[in-house]
Amino acid sequence: MTAAPRPLRVLYFAWMRERVGTGEEAVQPPAEVDTVAALVAWLRTRSPRHEAAFAMAASVRCAVNQDFADPDTTVAPGDEVAFFPPVTGG
Amino acid sequence: MATVRVQQGAFDIGAEIAALGAGRADIGGIGCFVGTVRDQAHGRAITAMTLEHYPGMTEQAMARIAAAAEARWALLGCTLLHRVGELRPGEGIVLVLAAAAHRQAALDATGFLIDWLKTRAPFWKKERFADGQEGWVDAREADDTAAARWGALG
Numbered sequence: 001m002t003a004a005p006r007p008l009r010v011l012y013f014a015w016m017r018e019r020v021g022t023g024e025e026a027v028q029p030p031a032e033v034d035t036v037a038a039l040v041a042w043l044r045t046r047s048p049r050h051e052a053a054f055a056m057a058a059s060v061r062c063a064v065n066q067d068f069a070d071p072d073t074t075v076a077p078g079d080e081v082a083f084f085p086p087v088t089g090g
Numbered sequence: 091m092a093t094v095r096v097q098q099g100a101f102d103i104g105a106e107i108a109a110l111g112a113g114r115a116d117i118g119g120i121g122c123f124v125g126t127v128r129d130q131a132h133g134r135a136i137t138a139m140t141l142e143h144y145p146g147m148t149e150q151a152m153a154r155i156a157a158a159a160e161a162r163w164a165l166l167g168c169t170l171l172h173r174v175g176e177l178r179p180g181e182g183i184v185l186v187l188a189a190a191a192h193r194q195a196a197l198d199a200t201g202f203l204i205d206w207l208k209t210r211a212p213f214w215k216k217e218r219f220a221d222g223q224e225g226w227v228d229a230r231e232a233d234d235t236a237a238a239r240w241g242a243l244g
Contacts (some may be wrong), residue, residue: 014142014214015226053096063212066147082144082212086229089172089213090127090184090204 006077009042012053013084016060019053034045037063039081051066061086093169096148099214101171101185110167110189115232119193121200129179131227141174141183144212145176148172151211159188163195167196169201172213193214202240209237 007026017023029042040062044054054060062069063082069074093110103124111117127139152170158169169187177183184207188199215227 011144013144013212014216063147066144066150068210082147084144084212085214085226086222087209088214088215088227088229089143089211090208090233 008039008075008077009080010039011080011082011083015085016053016083019049021049034074034076035071035072036064036069036075036081039075040071040083059085091165091167092153092160093162093167093171094149094152094154094156095171096143096145096170096174098173098175101173101182103182103185106169106171106185110187112170114166116191117189119189119196119197120190121186121190121193121198123184123200123204124182125184125204127177127179127181127183131217133219135181136217137220138176138178138218139183140176140216140218141172141203142214142216143172143174147212152207155203155206158206159199162202163188163190163199165190165195165199168199168203172207172208172211172215205233205237205240208233 005028010027011024012020012022026085028041033039033042040054040057044051059078060083064073064075107120112121129136156168156170159165163187167189171185171186173183186200186203188196188203190196190199216224217227218224
């Protein structure tokens with residue numbers, strides 16, 4: 001018996017959350033989506049809102065499993081991937 | 091040794107300093123930085139500021155920043171507090187304390203901690219203006235420059 005594929009948990013914060021229209025979604029991209037860059041390209045096809053949110057890709061930061069990540073970072077089923085603007089705390 | 095906290099409510103600076111130094115006499119100085127909400131930005135009056143964060147990652151990032159400071163300076167304790175939720179002008183947003191045997195380490199570590207906190211912890215600020223409009227605060231290049239003076243990524 002094969003295990004059911006585990007979804008990716010995708011989180012959005014600040015204006016990314018407002019533009020996508022949700023703070024969190026569970027997605028099941030195809031297996032070849034195995035990096036942050038590939039995930040972004042795939043997420044952009046999900047809806048016009050996703051496309052609009054990721055249109056300013058240069059301003060979007062990412063974390064994989066709560067660690068800052070870059071476009072080449074590997075993503076795998078079960079990971080938590082977050083997208084957000086550059087941080088402005090302090 | 092580091093105290094790291096994300097909280098909605100106000101912080102008591104005196105109480106935090108007292109807690110950092112409680113029961114010890116080896117501390118020669120405590121550096122302190124308090125960030126507060128200004129009442130204007132770009133010439134427009136601000137009525138509120140909302141702080142959003144990434145629960146879980148925030149605490150980890152803050153603990154990592156505190157650990158980086160402890161690795162660079164001989165600290166005898168440090169405190170990082172950051173508020174979230176809706177704040178009013180004049181209210182405290184962030185408190186950084188660093189205790190050491192001598193002032194230079196305490197002051198340098200305090201500067202390092204706030205510079206890294208501003209650029210490496212997942213918080214976002216949204217301003218509400220007097221006319222009712224709202225806007226996310228843009229990241230400032232000056233903050234990256236300030237953080238970069240402490241050297242390599244850690």
